Amino acid sequence: MPELPEVETTVRGLERVLEGHWIARIEARRPDLRRALPVDLGQRLTGARITSLGRRAKYGLIGTDRHDTLIFHLGMSGRWRVDPTEIGKHDHFIMETDDGRRVALNDPRRFGSLDLVRSDQLAEWPPFAALGPEPLEVSPEELKRRLAGRTASIKLLLLDQGIIAGLGNIYVCEALYRAGIHPKRPGGSISMERLRRLVPAIHDVLAEAIAAGGSTLRDFASPDGDLGYFSKSFAVYDREGQPCACGGRVRRIVQGGRSTFYCPHCQR
Numbered sequence: 001m002p003e004l005p006e007v008e009t010t011v012r013g014l015e016r017v018l019e020g021h022w023i024a025r026i027e028a029r030r031p032d033l034r035r036a037l038p039v040d041l042g043q044r045l046t047g048a049r050i051t052s053l054g055r056r057a058k059y060g061l062i063g064t065d066r067h068d069t070l071i072f073h074l075g076m077s078g079r080w081r082v083d084p085t086e087i088g089k090h091d092h093f094i095m096e097t098d099d100g101r102r103v104a105l106n107d108p109r110r111f112g113s114l115d116l117v118r119s120d121q122l123a124e125w126p127p128f129a130a131l132g133p134e135p136l137e138v139s140p141e142e143l144k145r146r147l148a149g150r151t152a153s154i155k156l157l158l159l160d161q162g163i164i165a166g167l168g169n170i171y172v173c174e175a176l177y178r179a180g181i182h183p184k185r186p187g188g189s190i191s192m193e194r195l196r197r198l199v200p201a202i203h204d205v206l207a208e209a210i211a212a213g214g215s216t217l218r219d220f221a222s223p224d225g226d227l228g229y230f231s232k233s234f235a236v237y238d239r240e241g242q243p244c245a246c247g248g249r250v251r252r253i254v255q256g257g258r259s260t261f262y263c264p265h266c267q268r
């Protein structure tokens with residue numbers, strides 16, 4: 001499942017192909033993904049110039065000079081294919097540029113989405129309106145304010161998109177490990193001193209994953225070079241029963257229906 005670093009890597013990959021170019025043609029090969037595609041996609045995008053690529057939480061943003069933003073979400077299995085040699089049955093949306101490049105949104109399970117929103121109304125778009133700050137931008141002070149009075153576990157609160165946007169299970173587990181914070185600790189009880197370790201840990205785990213994804217972009221020119229997925233090794237995530245660097249063993253518990261991996265010796 002694509003997490004924030006995969007989305008960021010995808011956006012950077014698409015930026016190289018799309019930014020500054022005009023959209024010569026689009027093709028929606030089915031009417032919906034998770035929800036219906038905008039019916040006026042072709043009318044609003046064809047002939048527009050792509051002026052910006054960005055990301056908000058786990059959404060990719062493709063802005064045009066017509067003040068529209070095409071918003072994509074990769075869902076469970078989505079990825080963009082750049083200059084695919086053949087169009088396959090899971091390539092649901094295709095965009096071609098004036099210089100003959102072609103990108104295809106491939107999504108076998110179709111949990112992804114495509115929306116078109118006026119660029120000056122992005123902040124009010126319902127999925128964005130309730131989002132917390134970006135994890136790469138949040139400060140310890142702001143996180144402290146957002147956790148204040150909350151008795152739920154820090155693990156679950158960090159997965160709450162209204163507190164901090166786009167942080168997935170893997171990166172929450174890894175950041176709590178690096179900060180030495182027990183995943184069951186109530187969010188509101190965490191000291192400022194510990195939040196000053198947690199916030200840089202969140203920044204670091206994401207930045208390292210984005211850098212690892214960036215290295216996969218070296219294969220970008222290969223005919224079927226997919227954007228968006230890469231593997232990375234983790235300190236605790238998916239390592240139940242394996243040794244921690246401290247000599248203890250990684251433990252797995254279930255919180256909110258999802259696995260948490262942590263080291264009971266290193267995390268208090």
Ligand SMILES: [Zn+2]
Pocket residue numbers: 244245246247248263264265266267
């Ligand atoms: Zn340990």
